[in-house]
Amino acid sequence: MKRLVTLSFRNKDLPPFSAAFGARRRRVLDLPLIAWLTVIWVLLWSSLNWANLLTGAVVAVVVCLAFPLPKVDLGLRLHPWGILRLAGYLLYDMYTSGVKVTRQIHGRQPRQAAVIAVPLRCRSDLMLTATAVTVSNVPDGSVVEVRRATATVFLHVLDAGDPAELEAARRSVWRLEELTVRAFGTRDEIERVAAPPPRTPHTGRPPGDQEDGR
Numbered sequence: 276m277k278r279l280v281t282l283s284f285r286n287k288d289l290p291p292f293s294a295a296f297g298a299r300r301r302r303v304l305d306l307p308l309i310a311w312l313t314v315i316w317v318l319l320w321s322s323l324n325w326a327n328l329l330t331g332a333v334v335a336v337v338v339c340l341a342f343p344l345p346k347v348d349l350g351l352r353l354h355p356w357g358i359l360r361l362a363g364y365l366l367y368d369m370y371t372s373g374v375k376v377t378r379q380i381h382g383r384q385p386r387q388a389a390v391i392a393v394p395l396r397c398r399s400d401l402m403l404t405a406t407a408v409t410v411s412n413v414p415d416g417s418v419v420e421v422r423r424a425t426a427t428v429f430l431h432v433l434d435a436g437d438p439a440e441l442e443a444a445r446r447s448v449w450r451l452e453e454l455t456v457r458a459f460g461t462r463d464e465i466e467r468v469a470a471p472p473p474r475t476p477h478t479g480r481p482p483g484d485q486e487d488g489r
Contacts, residue, residue, distance in 0.1 A: 309335040357458035372414040389435030398426040
């Protein structure tokens with residue numbers, strides 16, 4: 276027997292913070308939108324009481340059912356355990372990277388900076404943006420460009436003279452991509468980041484150099 280009301284945390288195929296009504300012809304309602312319409316209803320009546328709250332909620336549901344908005348799935352999913360893992364790793368990585376950058380700045384040996392290309396496994400706009408923002412929050416992970424067509428981020432690396440440092444920078448980006456997708460990605464995207472990352476040449480280009488054809 277199908278449920279008459281299904282919440283998004285019970286059905287991962289539904290958009291986050293939504294509810295599906297009906298058994299045969301299912302209608303999906305956006306719960307934050309209903310809450311916002313209820314608040315507007317209470318403000319219009321200028322009185323906060325149970326009657327206004329209940330009638331506002333009923334009116335909001337009727338309006339959403341009578342005038343449904345087009346279904347837009349941004350591909351955002353909230354995974355609490357994944358969010359906690361991402362937050363913990365970011366705090367740890369920000370501390371260790373800060374110490375590393377401080378040593379590089381105050382070190383006596385000259386450093387060769389470069390910009391390296393790191394191809395990502397997820398190609399959705401949301402995950403590309405989220406990964407780029409996450410990487411940019413780390414002191415030694417300055418993203419200078421995101422190429423949507425090839426799902427590639429270009430990362431500024433301070434110590435590019437050592438091939439091991441370049442590979443470590445790429446692994447760090449792939450690790451942050453995996454954690455970001457496991458925190459906010461869809462099921463298909465999570466399966467995609469579970470695969471090994473693409474192989475790239477161990478090279479970097481100095482800042483300011485342009486690629487051929489650009």
